[in-house]
Amino acid sequence: QKLFCKHPQVPVRIGLHIGDVILNDNHVFGDGVNLASRIESLSVAGAVLMSDKVKDEIVNHPEFKTTSMGVYQLKNVDRHVEVFALDDDGIVKPDINTLEGKAGLIKPLIKKNATVQKSAALSFRNSIAVLPFHNMSNDPEQDYFSDGVAEEILNSLSSLKQLKVAGRASSFQFRGSQRNLRDIADKLGVGTVLEGSVRRQANKIRVTVQLINITDGFQMWSERYDREMNDIFAVQDEIALSVTEKLKVTLFESERKKIRKVNTQNTEAYELYLKGRFYVNRRGGSILKGIKFFQLAVDIDPDYALAYTGLADAHLLAASYGLIYPKDAGRRAKEAADTAISLNPALCEPYSSLAFYYACIEWKWDLAEQLFQKSFEINPSYAQAHYWYALDFLTWAMGEYEKAEKHAKIAVELEPLSAVCYGMLGPVLHAQGKFEETIVACRKGIDLDPYAFLCNMYEGLANTFLKRYDRAVEIFEKFFTLSNKHPFVAGALCIAYCLMNERSKAQAIYDDLVERSRTVYITYTMIGLSAAHLGLLDEALLYLEKGREAREPIILSTRCEHWVPENLKSDERFKAFLKGFNFPK
Missing domain, CATH: 1.25.40.10 (Tetratricopeptide repeat domain)
Structure with a gap:
């Protein structure tokens, strides 16, 4: 193809697949030929496209670089096929948008408007979810151990550049014995699933694992390990290495060392x-x-x-x-x-x-x-770093809202089934005044976990500032009890009551916060904001100063959050208070 692309150019499309063919009187036909033909017709002049099966066979040849073009349902092909383009300076790498609508020959499964990786994820073979292992010990107190074994394997695999690993928070949403693996894989955007069980008795452990290819439902690999507790680290390493072998992941020596690195030799620790x-x-x-x-x-x-x-x-x-x-x-x-x-x-x-x-x-x-x-x-796939960066740094400290929203959404993409990630996206949107979007994000988190703290908190706040006070109070009053009068919720409820002119109710909550703070630590920022909404500016500034001295992370939100009332914003003492943080201009 490189030669064809040189002058004088010969416009040739190339499509590659590996499979059985039938030869008859110098004619070649069969499913393998059909699939290669469909891929070739999908291509453009000067490009080389290949099926996922070819991609799997060349994975150990780093000189061949490829880029996913998406997942397709090709005509007269039963399975979904991920198509890859050869990525080389001497040939054409097609724009993914030029591959759609080829005379009805193909139909993209997903409209590819975000990233190629996301659209390809449904059948991307080098992708995996590690589900929480079943605790077979008949002792619920051992759940931590079966979860931990699975999480350690997940962490080992997450360090590999060539492997997409679904995040822990999302994968661990799927507990219990009744699990539809195809549904799980679709939700997590992976092509394979590792599941297993752990049985522990005294110093003996049995770990059973199986690796499932979601495309055809077949078991790619399974193993049972009967070992002493002291061998648990070796078992975890063996499982991680076996998974990479079955998925044909090429390991650099540094990556192999990462997997084999033992973080502690002490089983008690x-x-x-x-x-x-x-x-x-x-x-x-x-x-x-x-x-x-x-x-x-x-x-x-x-x-x-x-x-x-x-x-x-x-x-x-x-x-x-x-x-x-x-x-x-x-x-x-x-x-x-x-x-x-x-x-x-x-x-x-x-x-x-x-x-x-x-x-x-x-x-x-x-x-x-x-x-x-x-x-x-x-590790660009560490979701917690993205949402901390998005909210606490970019939103509250820097005021870089567009960039903050981008990183908060990256966290959600990495952990699509994590209520915590939606809970951190909520305040990023809320600080920008995107209250309706805040509610949508928070509701998604609440669907995953009805008790998600930040999701409930910011759904209530968004309704408050949309002046849907009845709905806000309904949320806060319910969560006020469930959270054992958490100061964040108490402060938010006090603010809502103030905006509803329910001053006596607001005052009662404020008085309770102040009284509790005499004997235990109560977040001073929330007491200060409650005081400000009650018009008690001297008290508000006193408690906000205490919050700054305590280095409360939430104190940074006073720079931009909507829960700071206008009477406080216009006070010269508050303006001087904000200058003390040396926020970037």
């Missing part, structure tokens, strides 16, 4: 780490329980980088949700993240944690930006 992850993933008050387990893990094994990473994240989450005094939590998070990086600089998570720390606790904007970019460089 490992179990404590898994318990920490299990509880932090449940959010709410469980985060504090997660902190305890992470701390126990690093106490037993001071060289356990992943446990330090978990400890850093847990402290920052606790600070964000107002569960502990943020300034103290931030200091502990920084210490843990610094230690994690010193032990294993190849991890992306601690750089994201440090970036959050410097943005929300130290207000060192340039350093926060550098650390977020470092995290993205190591």
Whole structure:
């Protein structure tokens, strides 16, 4: 094709497929020929297109670079076919939009208006979801262990550049025995699924796994491992390596080392780490329980980088949700993240944690930006880094709303079934005054998890500022009870009552916040905002100053959020207060 593209140019389209053919009297026909012909007719002059089957066969030849052109239903072909273009300087790489509507020969399964990768995901073979493993131990208390084994395998596979791995939060939505794998794969945009089970008795473990090709439903590989508990790390490595082999993923030596790297040799520390992850993933008050387990893990094994990473994240989450005094939590998070990086600089998570720390606790904007970019460089598919960057840094600190929305939506694309990701997209939209879009995003999160904290919170706030007060109060009053009078919800309900001229109800909530703050830590920012809406500006500024001194992450929202009332915005003392953050102009 390179020669044909040179002068004098010979316009030739090339389509490639591998399959059975029938020869009869010098005629060649059969399904293989038909499919190659359909792909050739889809092409343009000067290009080389190939089927996913050809792509699989050349995956170990890095000199052949390819680009996905999407997934198609070709005429007289039973299965969906992903088509790839050879990507070389000497030949034509067709525009994906030129491949549609070829005289009825093909029909794209998905309108390709966003990214090629997304449209191709339905049958992309080098893509996988690792589902939560079944706990077969007849002890619900062992759920953390079966979840943890699956999550460790998922994390190992996520480090591979050639493999698309569905995020943990989305994959782990699918629990229980009744699972429709094709439906799961469609929702997660993957072509293969790894599922398994774990049975544990004393020091004995049995791990059973199977890898399913969603296209045809066939089992690509299965294995059973009967081992001692001390061998759990080797089992996880073997499973991850077997998956890459079956998916024909070429591993560089550095990637192979990543998979085989043992983060700890201490099984007790490992179990404590898994318990920490299990509880932090449940959010709410469980985060504090997660902190305890992470701390126990690093106490037993001071060289356990992943446990330090978990400890850093847990402290920052606790600070964000107002569960502990943020300034103290931030200091502990920084210490843990610094230690994690010193032990294993190849991890992306601690750089994201440090970036959050410097943005929300130290207000060192340039350093926060550098650390977020470092995290993205190591792993661009780490959803938490994207939504922290989007909300806490780009929205609240920088005021770069368009860029913030882009990163928040990247997080949703990476974790399409994560209520947390929708919960972080909500406030990014809300700060821009996109209240209807905020409600849509939050409702998607609530559909996934009816108790999703931020989704309920910002659905209520969006209704508040759309002046749908009855709906807002309905949401807040319900969640006020469910959240055990969480100060974020209490403050939001107080604001809604103020805007409805229900002053006595608002005053009662404010008084309760103040009274509780005398004996336990209550987020000062929310007390200050409640006071401002009640017209108590002296008290409002006093509590906002306390919030700044406490380094509350949510205090940054006062720069741009709609819950700051006009009487406070126009006060010269508040303007001076904002200048103290040294926000970029």
